[in-house]
Amino acid sequence: MEKKPKLAVLGGGSWATAIVKMLTENLNEVGWYMRSAYALEHIKRQQHNPNYLSSVEFKLDQLKLTNDINEAVNNADYLIFAIPSAFLNSELQKLTASLKDKVIFSAIKGIVPETGLIVGEHFHDKYDIPFDNIGIITGPCHAEEVALERLSYLTIASNDEEKAKIMANCLSSDYIKCKTSDDIIGTEYAAVLKNIYSVAAGIAHGLGYGDNFQSVLMSNAIREMKRFIKKVHKMKRNINDSAYLGDLLVTGYSTFSRNRMFGNMIGKGYTVKSAQMEMSMIAEGYYAAKTAYELDATRTTRTPIIDAVHDVLYENKDPKKVFKKLTDKLD
Secondary structure (H helix, E strand, C coil), X not given: CCCCCCEEEECCCHHHHHHHHHHHCCCCCEEEECCCHHHHHHHHHHCCCCCCCCCCCCCHHHEEEECCHHHHXXXXXXXXXXXXXXXXXXXXXXXXXXXXXXXXXXXXXXXXXXXXXXXXXHHXXXXXXXXXXXXXXXXXXXXXXXXXXXXXXXXXXXXXXXXXXXXXXXXXXXXXXXXXXXXXXXXXXXXXXXXXXXXXXXXXXXXXCCHHHHHHHHHHHHHHHHHHHHHHCCCCCCCCCXXXXXXXXXXXXXXXXXXXXXXXXXXXXXXXXXXXXXXXXXXXXXXXXXXHHHHCCCCCCCCHHHHHHHHHHHCCCCHHHHHHHXXXXXX
């Protein structure tokens, strides 16, 4: 395959918009699918996404815009999915175009609710995509800082090193540095779990816990992440690498973090429904907490932070009481 294949981004949110921005630094044409016809027309007239990262201006001659998912799939070799995991299954049901021979990269940091699978496993199990044709794009990287062209880092994971390098070259620029990894399962689970821990950090902040507790929470979270990922996919990895610890820290501490914002609302007394209604973006950690908890239903892995977030969000337990108990389980 040519060194710079045809790429398409599927999704209309902030992360999808940031990825399109990164790709247009290197490619003459980028396919971009989003379901909102209004947003597409706005981009054509005003050259920016009306709903997300509106400060980013695009050159229209670089974009192949469509609200037909099949058109986007047919016109690309590499597909980057940046659709919230809660909506991925319904979007894929629109497909009549074949995914066979496509290289799929997931930039989705969540679990598909209908199957309980991380996105890479979902494409492998449900669409027979070989793992060599599946890749992961993960942080630490916030879309808002990409928009500001602040120095950011990405990890591109794939079993096929050449495909990972191709994607890294397409995304790299003066303000984006990319490294590659062969840990597609571990990096994707890390991207899922860090959202749960970010919700926990937000709940703690909303309850009035300070920086001292937050540091202990994050220290315990990375060790809990290591135990969880080792159970689901045992291989040699350094949990202190940016794709694991770095992504956890930026999501747990950043004011841009929607998961932390969601948790903060819960800690301040919002119900789950009211917090979701007030936010304009999806907090992936909400869905991930349920699935991660169920994945470890045998309770053979010690996951007190995941358990605490699950109990608050799904068992309607008092956050103050749950986190008081959690403080005695951390070290």
